[in-house]
Amino acid sequence: MFKRLYLTILIMLLFIGLISFTTGCQTKKENVEVIKIGGVGPVSGEASTFGISTRNGEKLAVEEWNAKGGVLGKKIELIFEDDKGEAAEAATVWTELIDQEKVVAIVGSVMSKCSLAGAPIAQAKGVPVVSSGSTNPRVTECGDYIFRVCFIDSFQGKVGANFAFNDLGVRKVGAIFDIGNDYTKGLAEFFRDQFINLGGEVVGFESHPTGATDFKAQLTNLIKSGAELIYIPDYYSDAALIMKQARELGFKGYFLGSDGWDSPDLVKIGGDAVEGGFFTNHFSKDEQRPEVQEFVKKYKEKFGQDPDALASLAYDAMNITLTAIQNAGSTDGAKIKEALKNMEFNGVTGFITFDENRNPIKSVVILEIKNGQQTYRATVNP
Amino acid sequence: MEKIFNLQQLINGIQLGSIYALIALGYTMVYGIVRLINFAHGDFFMIGAYASYFVIIFGTLRGYHIPVILVFIISIAAGSIAAVLANKIAYKPLRYKPRISALITALGVSMFIEYLFSALPFIGPSYRAFPNEQFIKSKIFEFGNTTISNYIIIDVLVSVGLMIFLTYIVKYTRIGMAMRAVSQDKDAAKLMGIDIEKIITITFIVGGGLAGAAGLLTGVSYPRIFPYMGVLPGLKAFIAAVLGGIGNIPGAMLGSYIMGISETFATSYNSLLGEGIAFAILILVLLFRPQGLLGETVAEKV
Numbered sequence: 001m002f003k004r005l006y007l008t009i010l011i012m013l014l015f016i017g018l019i020s021f022t023t024g025c026q027t028k029k030e031n032v033e034v035i036k037i038g039g040v041g042p043v044s045g046e047a048s049t050f051g052i053s054t055r056n057g058e059k060l061a062v063e064e065w066n067a068k069g070g071v072l073g074k075k076i077e078l079i080f081e082d083d084k085g086e087a088a089e090a091a092t093v094w095t096e097l098i099d100q101e102k103v104v105a106i107v108g109s110v111m112s113k114c115s116l117a118g119a120p121i122a123q124a125k126g127v128p129v130v131s132s133g134s135t136n137p138r139v140t141e142c143g144d145y146i147f148r149v150c151f152i153d154s155f156q157g158k159v160g161a162n163f164a165f166n167d168l169g170v171r172k173v174g175a176i177f178d179i180g181n182d183y184t185k186g187l188a189e190f191f192r193d194q195f196i197n198l199g200g201e202v203v204g205f206e207s208h209p210t211g212a213t214d215f216k217a218q219l220t221n222l223i224k225s226g227a228e229l230i231y232i233p234d235y236y237s238d239a240a241l242i243m244k245q246a247r248e249l250g251f252k253g254y255f256l257g258s259d260g261w262d263s264p265d266l267v268k269i270g271g272d273a274v275e276g277g278f279f280t281n282h283f284s285k286d287e288q289r290p291e292v293q294e295f296v297k298k299y300k301e302k303f304g305q306d307p308d309a310l311a312s313l314a315y316d317a318m319n320i321t322l323t324a325i326q327n328a329g330s331t332d333g334a335k336i337k338e339a340l341k342n343m344e345f346n347g348v349t350g351f352i353t354f355d356e357n358r359n360p361i362k363s364v365v366i367l368e369i370k371n372g373q374q375t376y377r378a379t380v381n382p
Numbered sequence: 383m384e385k386i387f388n389l390q391q392l393i394n395g396i397q398l399g400s401i402y403a404l405i406a407l408g409y410t411m412v413y414g415i416v417r418l419i420n421f422a423h424g425d426f427f428m429i430g431a432y433a434s435y436f437v438i439i440f441g442t443l444r445g446y447h448i449p450v451i452l453v454f455i456i457s458i459a460a461g462s463i464a465a466v467l468a469n470k471i472a473y474k475p476l477r478y479k480p481r482i483s484a485l486i487t488a489l490g491v492s493m494f495i496e497y498l499f500s501a502l503p504f505i506g507p508s509y510r511a512f513p514n515e516q517f518i519k520s521k522i523f524e525f526g527n528t529t530i531s532n533y534i535i536i537d538v539l540v541s542v543g544l545m546i547f548l549t550y551i552v553k554y555t556r557i558g559m560a561m562r563a564v565s566q567d568k569d570a571a572k573l574m575g576i577d578i579e580k581i582i583t584i585t586f587i588v589g590g591g592l593a594g595a596a597g598l599l600t601g602v603s604y605p606r607i608f609p610y611m612g613v614l615p616g617l618k619a620f621i622a623a624v625l626g627g628i629g630n631i632p633g634a635m636l637g638s639y640i641m642g643i644s645e646t647f648a649t650s651y652n653s654l655l656g657e658g659i660a661f662a663i664l665i666l667v668l669l670f671r672p673q674g675l676l677g678e679t680v681a682e683k684v
Contacts, residue, residue, distance in 0.1 A: 044500070048508030084507075179653065208649075209657045211614065213604040216394035217649035217656065224388070224527075237509045237606050244605070248522055249390065250529040268511035269606055 034077045035070070035331060037062070037321065038097035040108030040118065041132075041314070045085030046211075047235045049263040050110045050310045054132055055080050056303050057314030058107055061322070071322050072329065078318075083109055087117040094118030098125050104331045105129065105324075107317045110310060112136035112153075112183040119146045126333040128324070128340060132317040133310050135259065136182045140358040145333065147340050147358040149317045149349065153183065156258055156280050157190025157233070159364045159380050163278065164229050164256055165198045167378075174204030174227030176218055176242060178234055181210060187233035187258050203227050212238075219246045229254040236263040240270030247273040254278065262309045267372045277369045278377065282309040282349045284365045286376040295348045309349070316347035389528050391650050392643065397603065399642025400537040404596030405619035406626070406634040407541075407548060408589035414629030415565045415585045417481065421488040422468050423593055424616020425495040426461045428609060430594025431512070431601045432505060433460030438513045450518060454598060461594020464495070465586040474579070499609035509608045512601035533603045540599060544592060545635050552631065557584060565629070618645075621664045627677020636675060 041054035062078045070076050079101050081093035090109060097103045098121060105128045109115045115134035122129045123143030131139055131148040135156060140146045164170050173195055177188035185207075192202045203225040206218035219242065222230055230246060232239045232255060243255050257279035266274055285296050285306050295315060299307040307315075320343055325331060328339040345352045350362040366377045405427055412420045434457040441448035472491045476484045500507035514520070514533075521532040552558040563571040564581045572578055600615070601607055622641040626633025641660055649656025667674065 044507035046509060048506075207653045209653060212653075212657075213600075213606065213611075214394070214398055214646075216397075217391060217646045218653060220388070220390045220394060221650050224390075240511075241604060241606055248520070248529065248531045248533075250522065250524055250527070265509070265511055269509075271515050271605075 034075045035072065035325065036077050036079055036101055036103045037318070038094075038101060038103035038106040038108070039078055039080035039314075039318075040083050040090065040093060040097070040106060040114070041080070041110050041310075042085035042114065043080075043082040046237055047085050047111060047260070047263075049236070049265055049308075050133065051082060051085075053308050053311035054108065054110055054314040056299070057132070057307065057311035057316075058318045060299060060302060060311075061315045061318035065319075065322050071325050072331070076322065079103060083111075083114045083118070085111050085114065087113045090114035090117040091121065094121045098122060098127050103127065104333075105321050105336060107314065107321055108132060109134060111181075112139055112186075113181060115139045116142070116182060119143070122146070128321070128333055128336045130317045130321045130340070132313040133259075134183075136186050137359075138182065144358070145337050147320075147354060149320060149347070149352055149360055150259070150282055150313050151362055151364060152359050153186045153258075154190045156364060157187045158194045159366075160187075160231065160233075160256055160258065160280050161191045161194035161198060161200075162380075163280070163366055163378075164231070164254070165195060165200050168229065168254055168256075168278075170200070170228040170254065172201050172203045172225075172227055173229045173231060174206070174222035174225060175202065175231040175233070176206045176208065176215065176222065177232075178210055178238065179207035181234075183260070184234045184258075188231065191231050191233065213241060214245075215242050216245050216249060219249050219251070222246075223249055223251050227253060229256055231256050233258040233260065235260040236266040237269055240266050240268075240274055243270050243277060244273040259309055262367075262374070267369065274369050275372070279367055281365045281367050281374075283307075283312040284367060284374070284376040287365070287379075291346060291348050312348040316345070316349050316352065319347065320345050320352065391646050393528070393530055393534060395643030395646035396639065397534040397537050397642070398646060399639035400534075400541040401596060401600055401603065401615065402619045402622050402642055403541045403635050403638035404544065404592055404599065405615055406623040406638045407545060407631065408592035408596075409616075409620055410623040410626070410628050410631060410634040411548065411552075411592075412585055412589040413623070414631075415561050416473075416582055417565075418473060418484050419488060419620070420468075420473075420589070421485075421616070422491040422495060423589065424612030424619070425492050426464045426468075426590045426593035426612075427597040427600070427616065428499070428607070428612040429464045429495070430457040430461040430597030431607045431611065432499070432597075433457050433594065434517075434598040434601060435510065435512055435607060438517050442513060442516050447516075453517060454595065457594040457598040458591040459594070461590040461592070461597065462587045463590070465590025465593070466583060469583060469586045474582075496609050496613070505609065507609060509606050512605035512607050514602045514605040517602060537599050537603060540595065541635070544595065545631060548588070548592075549631050551588070557581070561585060618660050621660050624674055625663060625667050627674025630674065630676045630678075633674055633676035640675075 039058045041051035043051035062076050083090040083093050107130050110133035112134040115131050119142035123145050129146045135150050135153045137152045175188045177184040204222040232242050255277040259281045261279040324336050324339040328335040352360045364380045367374045368377045409423050434453050437456050468491050472487050499505045523530050560576045560581050564578050622637035623634045626637030645656050648659040
């Protein structure tokens with residue numbers, strides 16, 4: 001008797017559940033009138049401040065567009081995924097964004113090795129990608145759907161070598177790089193080639209495995225070889241440890257680095273050792289252009305801190321992507337791609353147009369660490 | 383050849399070896415007494431680093447300098463507590479089960495701690511800067527073209543000191559005698575009136591404490607900490623312990639210095655060689671001297 005009652009109640013409950021489930025689906029269908037944009041960045045892992053800045057920059061851009069009524073009359077929804085700075089994880093989250101979330105375009109990622117893992121997937125499915133921070137040349141070579149807003153490593157490495165040779169006046173340099181990372185390895189090679197072209201001497205060229213914490217063996221070699229400057233094209237946490245250990249070993253010369261240094265953690269980990277270090281970057285918050293100052297103000301209001309290069313690149317990348325969707329008048333991948341090709345955009349990180357390899361033509365900023373702060377030193381045009 | 387063999391590289395190697403030694407001592411001790419390869423040992427090391435990190439940060443925020451010795455004690459205590467908990471929760475119920483079960487559990491405990499720490503909001507998976515300058519100011523001494531920092535001296539002194547202390551405990555105290563008895567024959571030790579669970583707990587306290595101290599020293603010498611920081615050093619220290627003869631305390635020390643120095647010299651020749659040399663040494667030792675350099679061959683009981 002009671003068993004029957006239970007059964008009836010159970011069936012009724014199931015039925016109610018089913019109804020609410022289907023109605024749930026219906027309400028969802030009404031919400032389909034949004035345009036989904038995928039975002040990717042290393043929110044955790046060895047470059048986590050890059051991922052957080054990237055997410056902030058993208059969020060800010062999307063909010064501004066939504067406040068103005070969105071794009072093509074629809075609201076924009078940002079779906080941001082963490083690739084943990086690992087290539088394998090990147091492949092997973094890019095596939096998820098494209099196949100499950102059905103995003104219209106992807107903005108990201110930061111680390112070149114992650115973009116190199118994800119971009120071929122997007123290319124195969126015809127989803128346009130605007131990378132914010134991947135500087136390795138091979139990223140856009142993945143195909144005609146892959147763009148980027150940051151300058152590429154060959155240019156950055158060249159500017160670094162020119163700066164070392166002409167402005168700092170050094171003639172003997174050494175370099176240390178992460179052999180498991182396309183970004184740092186590529187930069188070190190471009191720097192070396194340009195420095196030799198200029199007539200300088202590269203006295204040491206040392207590598208270290210990914211995840212190493214002790215660099216003293218390599219640094220001892222570099223110091224013994226008589227290098228006046230050590231080029232460290234690496235992310236801030238490795239770079240800071242390297243500089244600290246180099247000073248511990250008695251190195252008295254210059255340090256020069258790349259955009260991977262742009263994080264407050266560089267000074268936190270490296271302390272006094274990073275003082276006086278130079279690095280090439282995309283953006284300086286001290287630049288007086290109105291676009292820059294307005295962005296710095298808005299970013300500070302929302303997130304309570306100054307934007308770094310990654311945040312400004314992500315902001316530009318998202319704005320360019322959304323502008324391209326608007327110009328294309330469609331969410332069709334092929335049309336967005338065409339709109340991106342013809343883009344002329346005055347962004348926070350400079351005036352951006354794309355060359356035939358979908359790389360931007362723009363300027364480089366050189367910064368110096370003074371009293372623990374990044375200070376603007378020079379702008380170098382292409 | 384001058385490129386490879388020089389004094390500076392030897393000093394670099396000794397520093398690396400000291401860190402390995404502190405981890406290896408705990409590894410070898412727990413193995414020697416409980417016969418358990420405690421894979422979570424590298425994570426006790428990480429916990430020690432985080433404990434001292436929070437203490438120093440707390441002190442800096444409040445504006446007072448926390449005494450060095452107190453930070454040491456806290457990092458040691460953190461490592462010990464973690465080890466005792468792991469023993470109570472995960473290892474004790476499996477004490478009389480096949481050894482492979484305990485081994486797999488140890489792997490599980492290790493991963494659990496790593497992922498738990500990555501998930502905790504106040505720790506998180508990203509790198510943190512260890513406030514080493516607020517703890518002990520670095521000083522660098524130069525001799526010609528060779529330099530040595532006070533961090534290296536501290537690393538070496540602490541690891542050698544702890545090794546002597548440990549040898550003393552195991553060889554010359556009643557608890558040490560009980561430990562040796564447990565390691566030889568648990569059942570006989572029990573019949574002699576030894577509370578073996580208590581001895582095992584003490585072993586974990588000492589082993590975990592050593593790992594905690596190593597975590598602090600690593601934070602000071604390489605000021606970057608994260609939840610997975612114990613994985614690679616733990617693995618290398620384990621190899622060092624096997625190299626010296628697992629279960630043997632001076633052996634762990636010797637093995638660690640051999641590892642640290644050979645790794646540094648190999649790295650200065652070629653960085654990828656450096657990473658692989660630990661494993662090459664392990665294979666050679668297992669082939670030609672499976673009991674390790676200072677280990678004794680123990681006849682298997684039938």
